[in-house]
Amino acid sequence: MNQVEAELTYCVDDGTMPVNETKDAVTKMPTYSGNYDRHVMPIHDGRSWDKPINIEVNGFELVEHRTAMQDFLDSDELQSVYYPEMEALVKKHT
Incomplete structure (x- = not known):
């Protein structure tokens, strides 16, 4: 199976409410809050998987x-x- 590695950013489950707005309604600038961790993860070509990709298991659906x-x-x-x-x-x- 083809794969690449990429750094992904995950929200830290520390009880704070994460916010990620591409453009704040007033300032038009990005707004971020919450705590995040970065992890290098393998990214696979899901088109060749033999099982369905499910949001509950994989975090997304294809x-x-x-x-x-x-x-x-x-x-x-x-x-x-x-x-x-x-x-x-x-x-x-x-």
Whole structure:
């Protein structure tokens, strides 16, 4: 199975509420709170797994999706096409 190693950041379960906002509503700057640990982890190509990938076991699910996106560098298309697709996909699988 193909794999790479990557440093992943995990929330520390210390009772504090983690917050990760890409853009704060007022300052438009990233906002972070909580405590985090970094770990180097193997990342596998899940497309070749013989068992279903389940959010309860693996922390995520791998589902097939064909996007209507033509240009991922087009921010208008991202907002009008991709974001609604992802919202619908998450709703369907959660």
